[in-house]
Amino acid sequence: MSVHIGGKPGDIAERVLLPGDPMRAKWIAETFLEDPVCYTQVRGMLGFTGTWQGVRVSVQGSGMGMPSASIYTHELINEYGVKSVIRIGSCGALAMDLNLGDVVAAIGSATDSNMNRARFDGLIDYAPVADFGLLRTAVDVAEAQGVPIRVGPILAADAFYTDRPDLYDALADYGVLAVEMESAAIYTIAARYGAKALTILTVSDHIKRGEAMDSAQREQGFSNMVRIGLATAIA
Ligand SMILES: O=P(O)(O)O[C@H]1O[C@H](CO)[C@@H](O)[C@H]1O
Numbered sequence: 080m081s082v083h084i085g086g087k088p089g090d091i092a093e094r095v096l097l098p099g100d101p102m103r104a105k106w107i108a109e110t111f112l113e114d115p116v117c118y119t120q121v122r123g124m125l126g127f128t129g130t131w132q133g134v135r136v137s138v139q140g141s142g143m144g145m146p147s148a149s150i151y152t153h154e155l156i157n158e159y160g161v162k163s164v165i166r167i168g169s170c171g172a173l174a175m176d177l178n179l180g181d182v183v184a185a186i187g188s189a190t191d192s193n194m195n196r197a198r199f200d201g202l203i204d205y206a207p208v209a210d211f212g213l214l215r216t217a218v219d220v221a222e223a224q225g226v227p228i229r230v231g232p233i234l235a236a237d238a239f240y241t242d243r244p245d246l247y248d249a250l251a252d253y254g255v256l257a258v259e260m261e262s263a264a265i266y267t268i269a270a271r272y273g274a275k276a277l278t279i280l281t282v283s284d285h286i287k288r289g290e291a292m293d294s295a296q297r298e299q300g301f302s303n304m305v306r307i308g309l310a311t312a313i314a
């Protein structure tokens with residue numbers, strides 16, 4: 080086991096879906112995977128391995144925010160040999176033409192996190208980006224599944240409750256589609272250690288319009304995103 084994941088070597092597939100919420104990991108495993116086995120419950124951050132369409136896939140909760148997601152991404156890649164991580168998350172939309180339930184694929188991730196400034200000594204504004212092959216596959220499988228997918232940049236924010244909504248307005252002016260809290264760290268760590276990463280999100284809230292999904296909308300919207308994530312992972 081690693082410091083934060085209880086699985087033995089070999090318990091985790093090379094392809095991992097990474098939802099923030101460990102209960103979403105459980106729901107994905109029980110709803111979509113065949114023969115899911117829970118390999119970790121450390122800190123309640125559940126992880127499962129099973130198969131989808133005959134291919135081994137794991138689903139690992141990563142928690143909220145970049146410090147937490149960094150730990151799981153780092154250990155999955157470096158301790159368990161994971162080759163691709165696909166974040167499956169919720170987000171708050173900034174773009175006015177996005178609606179609740181829409182699926183977004185993050186081509187790149189701006190961030191207010193200090194983690195990359197520390198990495199590059201404050202001298203470089205590193206640009207965390209998706210793996211192009213995974214992104215292209217996700218777009219293709221979404222099209223094949225008949226699910227519209229919006230590709231564009233997002234913001235990975237440290238704070239869920241912001242004191243600076245004016246900055247969100249400014250980012251929207253630059254085409255930033257939505258806000259979540261993990262993608263920049265996942266993209267950076269995957270790049271650093273030679274793995275592939277993609278973030279796929281479902282719009283659970285519209286920040287500018289003050290809208291939020293109800294539970295029925297969440298389930299259907301998240302199902303679309305999970306199917307795209309799984310099909311991308313095994314392609
Ligand atoms: O739905 P998840 O994957 O947790 O993602 C979003 O939801 C959490 C905030 O409610 C943050 O983790 C944010 O990134």
Ligand SMILES: O=c1cc[nH]c(=O)[nH]1
Binds near residue numbers: 283284
């Ligand atoms: O508004 C939102 C919704 C989901 N996740 C976020 O980080 N922000």
